[in-house]
Amino acid sequence: MTAGVAIRQRSYLQGPGRLLLAPAILLLLAASIAPLLVTIKFSLSDYRLLFPDSSGFVGLSNYARLVASPDFVPALVNTLMLIAVVLAASIAGGLGLALLLDGPVIGRGGLRLLVISPFFVMPPVSALLWKNLLMQPVSGFFAWLAALFGLPAYDWFSHAPLLSIALIVAWQWLPFAALILLTSLQSFDRELREAAQLDGASAAAILRHLLLPHLARPIAIVVMIETIFLIGVFAEILVTTGGGTASTDLAFLVYSQAMLQYDIGAASAAGLVAVVFANILAIFLIRAVGRSLEA
Amino acid sequence: MSGIVLEGVTKRFGDHLVTDAIDLVIPDGAFTVFVGPSGCGKTTLLRLIAGLEDIDSGRLLIDGVDAAQTSPAARGLAMVFQSYALYPHMTVRANLGFALKVARRPRAEIAERTEQVAEMLNLTPFLDRRPGALSGGQRQRVAIGRALVREPKAFLFDEPLSNLDAELRAQMRIEIRRLQQQLGITAIYVTHDQAEAMTMADRIVVFRDGRVEQAGSPGEIYRNPASRFVAGFIGSPRMNFLGGAIAAKHGAVTIGVRPEHLAIDPAGTISAAVQAIEYLGSDSFVHLGAQSGETLIARGVPDLDFRSGDTVQLRIAPGAVHRFDADDRAMPAPAPAPGANIFEETV
Ligand SMILES: Nc1ncnc2c1ncn2[C@@H]1O[C@H](COP(=O)(O)OP(=O)(O)OP(=O)(O)O)[C@@H](O)[C@H]1O
Ligand SMILES: [Mg+2]
Numbered sequence: 075m076t077a078g079v080a081i082r083q084r085s086y087l088q089g090p091g092r093l094l095l096a097p098a099i100l101l102l103l104a105a106s107i108a109p110l111l112v113t114i115k116f117s118l119s120d121y122r123l124l125f126p127d128s129s130g131f132v133g134l135s136n137y138a139r140l141v142a143s144p145d146f147v148p149a150l151v152n153t154l155m156l157i158a159v160v161l162a163a164s165i166a167g168g169l170g171l172a173l174l175l176d177g178p179v180i181g182r183g184g185l186r187l188l189v190i191s192p193f194f195v196m197p198p199v200s201a202l203l204w205k206n207l208l209m210q211p212v213s214g215f216f217a218w219l220a221a222l223f224g225l226p227a228y229d230w231f232s233h234a235p236l237l238s239i240a241l242i243v244a245w246q247w248l249p250f251a252a253l254i255l256l257t258s259l260q261s262f263d264r265e266l267r268e269a270a271q272l273d274g275a276s277a278a279a280i281l282r283h284l285l286l287p288h289l290a291r292p293i294a295i296v297v298m299i300e301t302i303f304l305i306g307v308f309a310e311i312l313v314t315t316g317g318g319t320a321s322t323d324l325a326f327l328v329y330s331q332a333m334l335q336y337d338i339g340a341a342s343a344a345g346l347v348a349v350v351f352a353n354i355l356a357i358f359l360i361r362a363v364g365r366s367l368e369a
Numbered sequence: 370m371s372g373i374v375l376e377g378v379t380k381r382f383g384d385h386l387v388t389d390a391i392d393l394v395i396p397d398g399a400f401t402v403f404v405g406p407s408g409c410g411k412t413t414l415l416r417l418i419a420g421l422e423d424i425d426s427g428r429l430l431i432d433g434v435d436a437a438q439t440s441p442a443a444r445g446l447a448m449v450f451q452s453y454a455l456y457p458h459m460t461v462r463a464n465l466g467f468a469l470k471v472a473r474r475p476r477a478e479i480a481e482r483t484e485q486v487a488e489m490l491n492l493t494p495f496l497d498r499r500p501g502a503l504s505g506g507q508r509q510r511v512a513i514g515r516a517l518v519r520e521p522k523a524f525l526f527d528e529p530l531s532n533l534d535a536e537l538r539a540q541m542r543i544e545i546r547r548l549q550q551q552l553g554i555t556a557i558y559v560t561h562d563q564a565e566a567m568t569m570a571d572r573i574v575v576f577r578d579g580r581v582e583q584a585g586s587p588g589e590i591y592r593n594p595a596s597r598f599v600a601g602f603i604g605s606p607r608m609n610f611l612g613g614a615i616a617a618k619h620g621a622v623t624i625g626v627r628p629e630h631l632a633i634d635p636a637g638t639i640s641a642a643v644q645a646i647e648y649l650g651s652d653s654f655v656h657l658g659a660q661s662g663e664t665l666i667a668r669g670v671p672d673l674d675f676r677s678g679d680t681v682q683l684r685i686a687p688g689a690v691h692r693f694d695a696d697d698r699a700m701p702a703p704a705p706a707p708g709a710n711i712f713e714e715t716v
Contacts, residue, residue, distance in 0.1 A: 265454040268421050273468035273519070274442035283467070287458035 099222075116342035123336035136232045136343040145327055146344075151352070153323040156240050157304045157355070161297055163244035168251025168296070169289070173281075175252070176259040193249040201310040205231070205278065231314055235321040239310050247304075251296045258292040259285070294363045297357055305352040324348040372397045373418060373523060373555065377427035380410075385620045387413045389579040390427065395523070395557060396572065403559045404566040405576030406602070411559045414576075415525050418557065419448050431522065447516030448525040451532070453508045455500035456537055461487070461511050462496040468519045482679045486514045489548070506537045513545070517535055521556035531567070542569055563603050567591070576600050597697035606654060608691070615639065621692035622702055628654065628668035629688035633675070637684030641665060643677050657683070 120132045142144055171189055178183060192200065208215045209230040217227035230238040262285065270280050306325045315321040317330055324344065332341035373395035380388045387410045395401050403411045404669065416422045418429065421442035429436050436444050456464050462483055463470075468478040487493045490510045500508055509529060516524055526545070530538045546569050549556045560566055566573050567587045573596075574584045583595040591641035600608045608625040616624045641657035644664075657665045667683065673679055692700040 263452070263454065265450045265452050266456065268441075269448070269450060269454040269515075270467070270471075271421070271441045272446070272448050272458070273471060273515070275467070275471045279471045283459075283471075284456060286499060 078364070089279055095232045105212045113345060116338055117346050119339050121337075121339040121342075123338060132339070136339045137347070140340055140343050140347065145322060145330075149322050149324050152236055153305065153320060153325075153348075154355075155236055155352070156243065156307060156323055157301055159237065159240035160247060160304055161300055163240070164247040164251045164300065165255075165293060165296060167248050168253075168255050169246070171248070172250040172255035172259050173285075175256055189252050190204040190244050195246070197243075197246060197309040200315050201239075201242050201313045204238075204245070205314050209238060233320065239307070239314055239321055242310050242314070243304065243307055247300055251267050254292050254296050254326045255289055255299045258289055262288055290364060294360050297359050297363050301356050301359055302352065305348060305355070324351065372430075372432065373557075374430040375414075375418075375427065376430070378414070378417060378424055378429060379426045380422060381415055381425055387579050391469055391579075391581055393574060393581060393584065395555060398553050398555055399571040400546065400556045400558065400569060402566040402570035402574045403557060403574050403576060404561065404563055404602070405582075405618075407561055409576045410579040411536055411561070411576055412527055415448070415557060415559050417445055418697070419525055420444050421448075432707075445519075446525055447519055447521035447523075449509075449516050449529045451528045453500070453512040453532075455508060455511055455515070457500055460497050460499055461492060461503070463674065464500065464511055465492075465496075465514050465518050469649040482518050489517070491513045505533050506541065509533065509541060510544075513548070517548075517552075521554070523557065524549065526556065526558040528560055528673050529558075530560075538547065538565075543639045545569070564605060567603065573603070575602060585698045593699070594625075594691065595699050597623060597625065597693045597699075600691055600693075600699070606666045606668070609663070610661055611639075611659070611661070611665075613661050615661070616692075619690055619692050622695045623693040623697070624687055625691035625693065625716060626685050628666045630686040631665060631667040632684045632686060633667055633681050634684040635682050637682035639683040639685075640680055643675055643681060645677060657681070660681075 116134065117136050118131055120128050120130055120135075122128065147363070175182060175186055175189065195203070206214070211217055211227045211229040214227075220227050266284060267280060270284055275283065305323075307323055308325045308329065311317060311321055311323065311326045312329075317326055322330065325348065327349065328341045328344045331337050331344055375391050375393040375395075377390045377392060378388055379386070379390050392413065403414065405411055413422065417424055420436070420439065420655045424437050431439075431444055431446075432459045447593075456467060459467065467488055469482060471657045474482075483496075485492070487496055492507070492510055492511060492514060495503060495507060500511065503511065509532075510711065512529070529545070530541050533541060542565060545556075558565075558569060558615050570587050572584065573587055573590050577598055583590055583599045585593075590599060594603065594608075594655075597610065601610070604627060606628050608627050609631060610623050610625050612623050616622060638658060641659045643655060644658050645656040647654040647656070652669060655667045657667060658705075659665050665683070694700050
């Protein structure tokens with residue numbers, strides 16, 4: 075079977091076939107490689123909008139400045155923390171929701187629709203909703219809840235800005251994780267569950283020994299896709315804290331370099347660092363998740 | 370004592386009555402086979418016994434204790450599924466030991482039991498493989514081993530051999546039967562293959578549309594089917610049925626004659642056209658079309674001096690007629706009327 079496929083693939087890419095593919099490939103290359111090349115060029119140049127005259131090749135000095143700047147390491151750490159918290163919260167919560175929705179729940183169709191809904195709310199809108207309606211320390215819902223129990227209100231964004239942002243983002247990604255895991259749970263063989271029941275396995279044992287291994291691959295997919303998007307979390311930071319060392323991630327650092335300090339060279343360098351960082355992270359995470367759950 | 374007793378066990382799915390007030394005693398230590406056509410509720414009844422479905426009404430006694438409210442695991446029964454339902458992410462060793470592991474047995478005991486069962490089923494070379502890397506027969510044995518490890522009160526098999534080829538199936542039949550006898554464990558075995566039922570069972574229960582049609586030993590059921598349905602279902606090739614005048618002669622609406630009791634004999638009284646002849650080496654079957662329209666099969670014809678298309682005469686062996694009434698129930702063998710020998714075919 076594999077041989078057949080391989081033969082067909084080869085014949086596609088031989089002679090005139092390859093020639094016919096060329097325009098599309100060239101277009102793709104131009105669209106993806108050109109911006110990368112331009113960014114690399116900028117990152118190696120002295121390109122500041124406040125000093126339009128000063129330009130030219132400056133080697134790696136943009137990178138050196140970036141790494142040396144007091145904002146860089148916190149931004150890197152914040153990015154990692156944000157990804158870690160959002161992944162953990164959205165996968166744990168998504169798994170919980172998926173398990174509930176997989177069972178016989180009354181009004182399952184409606185519930186599923188509700189679960190998906192956060193996905194349809196635009197990031198800036200959901201961040202504003204959370205900031206002004208839920209987490210607001212005076213009139214927010216959480217403050218009201220705290221007052222109900224006689225507790226002092228918690229000022230989320232001044233005391234735990236990164237965690238607050240992570241919560242908002244996790245809420246947005248919860249439906250994605252829940253849906254992917256739910257579809258995978260639904261493909262779980264009913265007889266396997268019954269065999270385990272007869273073997274005396276508790277619900278927890280079935281989850282640990284059967285469902286989690288079954289979900290290893292979908293969880294790896296969720297981790298990979300979420301990581302790719304979470305590297306670039308931006309709107310939620312802009313509309314809640316507006317930056318600051320405690321909540322600036324790499325994407326926001328690029329923005330503040332380029333649009334607040336008008337330093338295109340440094341912004342490009344930060345962007346490229348983010349790209350490399352994202353790739354390393356993705357490879358590492360997929361491997362780790364795959365290994366730990368398959369064992 | 371591990372007798373299983375069903376009293377009026379009823380189960381509905383919506384309006385559909387799947388098992389209808391079933392009364393049944395599964396004898397301790399015996400091999401009981403549930404047999405019946407597709408969709409008659411065999412699997413459902415097995416799942417009710419296992420506790421995978423809830424009984425709507427009726428009682429289920431295991432060892433004399435009402436088990437209707439007992440969890441599947443606590444009933445102490447083990448089930449072998451048609452799809453094997455092996456845990457795909459675990460090795461054979463982990464599959465076999467899973468029940469003991471979740472019961473938190475000591476490691477040494479788990480290892481020992483696992484090895485022992487693997488030994489019994491010739492699975493030792495495969496202990497470290499995943500189910501995906503096993504053949505169908507090996508998977509089947511792992512599924513049986515997984516049930517065995519728990520030392521259950523009874524085995525429940527749901528068509529365990531239907532995914533295997535004919536040769537392996539015949540081999541596994543013997544192996545399962547040997548294992549069951551060796552361990553003396555009660556077994557319920559579901560199949561829709563009557564040959565499997567006949568060869569394996571101590572006791573056969575024939576189901577039809579959610580009811581027990583007849584229960585008894587294979588010999589009893591073969592010799593004295595309680596209804597036309599059972600008569601036609603058990604035995605291969607199936608029983609020949611004749612209606613009309615011939616049946617009326619026997620005081621029945623329909624009579625049934627097994628192929629081995631139908632002889633081709635110039636002195637016979639039933640005319641039929643030979644349609645096809647099957648030689649199977651040790652056996653031969655002649656397919657015939659009776660003049661009255663029925664298709665008949667005769668078995669083991671000694672001298673085959675005829676061909677397709679020929680018209681021959683058939684004779685029913687004495688005492689071999691099964692009589693059925695208008696409701697297709699079997700009628701008791703008639704007392705011989707004085708002066709008349711009803712076992713002599715005299716049409
Ligand atoms: N979960 C269910 N919901 C509704 N109807 C069901 C369900 N399970 C089984 N049935 C119905 O109950 C009847 C008996 O099914 P069951 O699986 O017990 O048949 P079976 O005798 O095992 O047949 P087979 O030999 O084909 O396996 C069928 O008509 C089936 O459609
Ligand atoms: Mg079935």
